[in-house]
Amino acid sequence: MKKPNLYTCLSPALLDLYDVNNSVVVVIDILRATSTIATVLYNGAKAVIPVESVEKCIRLGKNMECITAGERDGKVAEGLQYGNSSFEYPRDFIAGKILVLTTTNGTKLLHMALTKGATEIITGCFLNLSAVCGHLINMKSNVILACAGWKDKVNIEDSLFAGAVVAKVKTHFEVKCDASHIAACLYRQAKGDLYEFLKANDASHYHRLTGFGLEKDIRHCLTEDIANVLPYYVDERLIVGK
């Protein structure tokens, strides 16, 4: 039997090159949207509603009595209640609640995948690496690992995660995709210590976040399987999936 195809799309600006409407799309925004999403759902939130703008976040928060969250330039955005750090969402705070989260790169990419008719959209990060990989293997569908990057530029940490997935699932897929091999190569070189790799390569996002004093957040976002749920997009929200 022919194996399904796996592709890695290193930037949202390249998504048009892939056959989205015939694929499961894994949205990847390691620092920090998809890491926050995994944490919040793992800690018992009912759902996360990803929105692009602060305005929409405020509006939904009022209408639905949700918690609103999002940052701009490393600070909680004006009008919102919480930020993008996983540490703000312990179980005893977030369990049973709905979080409306505004992020820029990750949310935009998720909505692009939706518009282009993705078969299914899930979000991935190191915190739920095994859940994502297990699901992809079970689905036996074509897969696009879609990196959010930074304002359409390729970034190291999203590429690294794509590489981690490729390394774990490649025997189940046809991987005729140079970007996937590049990502896997990057991960091979980095996996001994992902944090040190970002630091040694002066990853732009590492640089930006450490400038805000967020080393601990970065380390958290690079830890495998500590919030091992599958965020699954349905009815405009992410919930814990199958």
Add this chain to the structure above:
Amino acid sequence: MKKPNLYTCLSPALLDLYDVNNSVVVVIDILRATSTIATVLYNGAKAVIPVESVEKCIRLGKNMECITAGERDGKVAEGLQYGNSSFEYPRDFIAGKILVLTTTNGTKLLHMALTKGATEIITGCFLNLSAVCGHLINMKSNVILACAGWKDKVNIEDSLFAGAVVAKVKTHFEVKCDASHIAACLYRQAKGDLYEFLKANDASHYHRLTGFGLEKDIRHCLTEDIANVLPYYVDERLIVGK
């Protein structure tokens, strides 16, 4: 003194994200356009005129009494005289002549850089790696290493060459660019044997060209400094530069 910036653009579809009109652009199309260009100029051709279509290639060939060359699907395109292999252009054949070369990815990218007002356009490949690096260091300008890829998809061999340049010139530049670090990381892992790296990672272009029996061509295109001239774009043609 502030160092100039160096960026790597992994796909033509991402070129808009970079400040092209303030930069030297290095067009990279390892298999095989920029490798053929370096070889032909090294072997004494007066100029290479890169054009996008077979039709324009034929027209210019008639008007200017040039040699016409280009392939489609691994064969000499109908109406043209020669192909994309460096081995077709020994010195005793090509010296003193003008070659009109039609390629798809590389030529398109060169014209994009031109339209966006690049300060200067040169072409790079492993065959002229040192000439390119020496020039970039001397210029003290901002640099964009622009990979042609394959139909806008990122490819391994162009990324590898960008990584080789980054490795050689990085101390002379500010490299705040994740794509450059990814490319350099890839090159670090591959440099012991570039050919085996392409093979082991099932590079799509390696696959395509070996399907046409072109292993020898690939090996040639991965050999450093054997056609060490600087192809420089001026007046719609590439000539040996400063």
